[in-house]
Amino acid sequence: NTILKIENLEVNIKDKEILKGLNLEIKEGEVHALMGTNGAGKSTLVKALSAHYDCIVTGGIITYKNKNLLDLDVSQRANEGIFMSFQSPIEVPGVNNSYFLKTALNEKRKYNGLEEIDAMEFLKLVKEETAKFNIDRKLLQRDLNDGFSGGEKKRNELIQLLMLKPDLILLDEIDSGLDVDAIKTVANVINSMLDGKKSILMITHYDRLLELIKPDFVHILNDGKIVKTGDYTLALELDEKGYEAIGIKDENK
Ligand code: ADP
Numbered sequence: 001n002t003i004l005k006i007e008n009l010e011v012n013i014k015d016k017e018i019l020k021g022l023n024l025e026i027k028e029g030e031v032h033a034l035m036g037t038n039g040a041g042k043s044t045l046v047k048a049l050s051a052h053y054d055c056i057v058t059g060g061i062i063t064y065k066n067k068n069l070l071d072l073d074v075s076q077r078a079n080e081g082i083f084m085s086f087q088s089p090i091e092v093p094g095v096n097n098s099y100f101l102k103t104a105l106n107e108k109r110k111y112n113g114l115e116e117i118d119a120m121e122f123l124k125l126v127k128e129e130t131a132k133f134n135i136d137r138k139l140l141q142r143d144l145n146d147g148f149s150g151g152e153k154k155r156n157e158l159i160q161l162l163m164l165k166p167d168l169i170l171l172d173e174i175d176s177g178l179d180v181d182a183i184k185t186v187a188n189v190i191n192s193m194l195d196g197k198k199s200i201l202m203i204t205h206y207d208r209l210l211e212l213i214k215p216d217f218v219h220i221l222n223d224g225k226i227v228k229t230g231d232y233t234l235a236l237e238l239d240e241k242g243y244e245a246i247g248i249k250d251e252n253k
């Protein structure tokens with residue numbers, strides 16, 4: 001079953017054409033990695049999927065779970081099971097992290113016809129989920145991302161993932177700036193979520209995370225389109241030879 005189908009997607013940022021007819025199909029249970037030189041538009045793609053205000057979709061069709069994704073606003077997309085890990089998550093002083101996550105979880109539950117859970121149940125669930133992966137949950141007592149280090153922001157996203165259990169997980173360089181142990185934790189959490197139904201689109205430059213997660217497909221984004229698709233070995237080839245050797249122009253040069 002296809003969870004996400006992107007056809008001829010065109011996206012502008014500040015009147016500049018970034019995506020120029022991008023096609024991508026993701027089936028349930030699949031892990032896709034998206035690679036490409038700096039500024040190729042990788043973040044733009046996942047931002048467009050999560051209705052980020054930077055992106056103006058000027059053409060194309062995005063179908064998610066047989067619905068027109070472009071008809072759904074940010075919170076509907078989240079409630080329909082799309083989760084986005086941002087390259088730089090925003091800091092929200094004054095909003096308690098635990099409260100924020102419980103609210104998001106309950107919004108999603110209500111949207112999907114489930115009963116809300118109370119603070120006790122929420123805490124119990126958080127304890128269970130974080131204990132499995134040895135993730136420190138003290139972060140929940142603070143304000144959302146407020147003064148969090150890069151590593152803490154990423155760990156917080158793992159807690160969100162574990163609690164929200166999204167169906168389509170978009171990861172934008174979730175491994176950047178993390179040490180080896182933290183990358184292992186990221187990979188363990190993500191691998192634990194792969195139940196044959198959930199799908200992942202991950203952006204990464206680092207083969208360590210790819211080694212641990214082993215995507216089914218690797219795509220290269222260049223000049224606004226996906227220009228090459230392969231299996232995991234394409235990432236290895238890229239790592240070894242670089243973009244130019246496999247015929248991809250680096251637009252930064
Ligand atoms: P990648 O994630 O592949 O490195 P991005 O999707 O972040 O690339 O960026 C694609 C292009 O869009 C780049 O040329 C970048 O400078 C531009 N861009 C991204 N965000 C903005 C913004 N908020 N304002 C202006 N230009 C932007």
Ligand code: MG
Binds near residue numbers: 038039
């Ligand atoms: Mg970049």
Ligand code: MG
Binds near residue numbers: 042043044087172
């Ligand atoms: Mg980026």
